[in-house]
Amino acid sequence: GDSVTQMEGPVTLSEEAFLTINCTYTATGYPSLFWYVQYPGEGLQLLLKATKADDKGSNKGFEATYRKETTSFHLEKGSVQVSDSAVYFCALSSTGTASKLTFGTGTRLQVTL
Amino acid sequence: DAGVTQSPTHLIKTRGQQVTLRCSPKSGHDTVSWYQQALGQGPQFIFQYYEEEERQRGNFPDRFSGHQFPNYSSELNVNALLLGDSALYLCASSSLADTYNEQFFGPGTRLTVL
Numbered sequence: 001g002d003s004v005t006q007m008e009g010p011v012t013l014s015e016e017a018f019l020t021i022n023c024t025y026t027a028t029g030y031p032s033l034f035w036y037v038q039y040p041g042e043g044l045q046l047l048l049k050a051t052k053a054d055d056k057g058s059n060k061g062f063e064a065t066y067r068k069e070t071t072s073f074h075l076e077k078g079s080v081q082v083s084d085s086a087v088y089f090c091a092l093s094s095t096g097t098a099s100k101l102t103f104g105t106g107t108r109l110q111v112t113l
Numbered sequence: 114d115a116g117v118t119q120s121p122t123h124l125i126k127t128r129g130q131q132v133t134l135r136c137s138p139k140s141g142h143d144t145v146s147w148y149q150q151a152l153g154q155g156p157q158f159i160f161q162y163y164e165e166e167e168r169q170r171g172n173f174p175d176r177f178s179g180h181q182f183p184n185y186s187s188e189l190n191v192n193a194l195l196l197g198d199s200a201l202y203l204c205a206s207s208s209l210a211d212t213y214n215e216q217f218f219g220p221g222t223r224l225t226v227l
Binding site for chain 2: 004036042043044045046049089091099100101102103104105106
């Protein structure tokens with residue numbers, strides 16, 4: 001079945017540091033890939049997405065590239081801010097139209113001054 | 114646009130009781146999915162509703178049931194509550210016409226079972 005594996009947290013960085021959160025997946029066919037962010041006490045917000053191999057999703061300085069050869073979708077940001085502190089979830093949707101999302105366990109990011 | 118709304122925000126129940134959670138989808142969306150997020154875990158898919166029918170179901174027992182109304186809003190019902198049902202329940206809405214399945218999440222209902 002479908003599965004998503006992400007690096008365990010927490011990840012603690014100083015402001016302006018470079019961020020990488022690793023995500024790999026197992027799925028049938030050609031899934032769509034997503035990163036969601038969850039701020040304390042809130043629901044999930046879509047951060048970025050990629051729908052086919054070699055696509056790069058980007059938003060708010062975050063980027064992730066859909067790598068089919070390595071089944072990966074690593075999240076990166078060149079310079080993190082304190083306001084980026086949250087839990088980040090990698091997810092996939094394997095059967096296209098309005099299909100269920102399969103999530104990783106989440107990675108908590110803590111950014112300090 | 115109000116986005117996805119859920120009610121109530123918090124709920125406390127005791128073992129064996131039944132609970133109903135409610136969700137209103139984002140304007141223009143026709144599909145509602147429910148997820149259970151245990152503390153420190155990623156959300157787990159419960160089921161999805163479209164045209165008032167259950168379209169997909171995850172690995173959850175029959176104690177979990179749902180309904181979708183003609184206005185696309187939805188309810189999640191859980192019977193015979195167990196301590197392990199304590200979690201954040203998230204509703205997500207989407208449009209079946211969206212090929213890439215962009216789902217929009219509500220703020221969730223925090224259920225505590227004592």
